[in-house]
Amino acid sequence: MNLIHKCLLGLGSLALAACTQPGGGVPDEELRSYYAFAFQDLEQSGGNRSDTRPSDAPISTTLILSAFQDLAFDTFDGQRLILPQRANDPRNVLSRWEDPIRLAFLFGPDITPAQRTRFRKAVADVSRQLRRVTGHSITIAPEGTPFNVTVALLDRKDQRAFGRVIDRESETMRGIGSGIAESDVDTFCFVEPFAKDQEALELGGALVLIKAELPEDFYEICAHEELMHLMGMLNHTDLRPSVLNSDQEFSKITILDDIILAMLYDRRLKSGMSWGEVTPLLPTIASDAVRRLGVGRFVTNTPSTGGT
Ligand SMILES: [Zn+2]
Numbered sequence: 523m524n525l526i527h528k529c530l531l532g533l534g535s536l537a538l539a540a541c542t543q544p545g546g547g548v549p550d551e552e553l554r555s556y557y558a559f560a561f562q563d564l565e566q567s568g569g570n571r572s573d574t575r576p577s578d579a580p581i582s583t584t585l586i587l588s589a590f591q592d593l594a595f596d597t598f599d600g601q602r603l604i605l606p607q608r609a610n611d612p613r614n615v616l617s618r619w620e621d622p623i624r625l626a627f628l629f630g631p632d633i634t635p636a637q638r639t640r641f642r643k644a645v646a647d648v649s650r651q652l653r654r655v656t657g658h659s660i661t662i663a664p665e666g667t668p669f670n671v672t673v674a675l676l677d678r679k680d681q682r683a684f685g686r687v688i689d690r691e692s693e694t695m696r697g698i699g700s701g702i703a704e705s706d707v708d709t710f711c712f713v714e715p716f717a718k719d720q721e722a723l724e725l726g727g728a729l730v731l732i733k734a735e736l737p738e739d740f741y742e743i744c745a746h747e748e749l750m751h752l753m754g755m756l757n758h759t760d761l762r763p764s765v766l767n768s769d770q771e772f773s774k775i776t777i778l779d780d781i782i783l784a785m786l787y788d789r790r791l792k793s794g795m796s797w798g799e800v801t802p803l804l805p806t807i808a809s810d811a812v813r814r815l816g817v818g819r820f821v822t823n824t825p826s827t828g829g830t
Pocket residue numbers: 523747751758766
């Protein structure tokens with residue numbers, strides 16, 4: 523998430539550097555004050571709502587299908603996060619995880635124990651929600667065990683050091699180091715997803731980065747937004763209520779988000795499917811997701827599933 527959302531998301535991972543302003547020299551204290559001000563500003567402008575079933579944003583079956591299309595496919599102003607492997611790939615297909623997701627934390631040396639504890643809890647809480655909603659395995663990897671997602675809390679100097687290490691040593695993430703090192707100060711947190719293979723575009727790895735200069739209240743906000751992206755919802759939407767709404771009105775994964783996440787991990791779908799293949803299946807999948815989550819009373823016009 524960031525203040526100039528369209529900049530980061532419009533260009534995606536390969537072009538993070540192009541989105542970067544020469545803000546590398548901003549002193550830490552100035553950066554902290556800036557983010558504290560940004561947080562206040564977001565709250566005062568009606569953003570950061572923490573309610574997840576808002577009565578002023580009713581959910582219909584039509585809305586569910588549109589939100590799924592917006593977030594799982596590239597239909598919203600072309601602002602999809604770009605998997606490096608598909609930067610020049612015109613295909614518009616579904617991407618999700620088939621392997622279990624194993625998260626590992628990376629903390630800068632100056633991150634205090636209290637910050638680490640709050641950060642771990644924010645990520646663990648959202649992971650638990652995602653596991654419940656999707657049925658897909660997403661857990662924190664015990665230290666020293668294999669993982670496929672790094673969740674980092676780094677300040678600007680550690681971002682630079684980490685960016686250099688990535689470009690030097692990581693095969694999957696090589697080339698994005700400078701984007702990490704010099705990311706725009708107006709980008710609060712972001713995810714860099716990687717496809718496992720170039721054919722199906724199944725997700726196989728990711729880096730989630732949250733900036734350590736942010737007020738701690740942003741840990742939860744960023745965890746909700748970036749982990750939802752991580753699952754394969756690589757886009758943003760103008761529709762509400764969604765944590766991926768481009769106005770940043772909502773700060774938590776909402777009931778609408780739960781439904782479309784459940785749909786993405788339905789066993790009838792898989793990575794690499796086109797919109798044309800997915801479309802005829804969606805009404806039934808949406809209806810089943812609503813029923814499975816037990817949220818039918820919040821949804822109008824739920825379609826029949828054909829009497830199963
Ligand atoms: Zn986002």
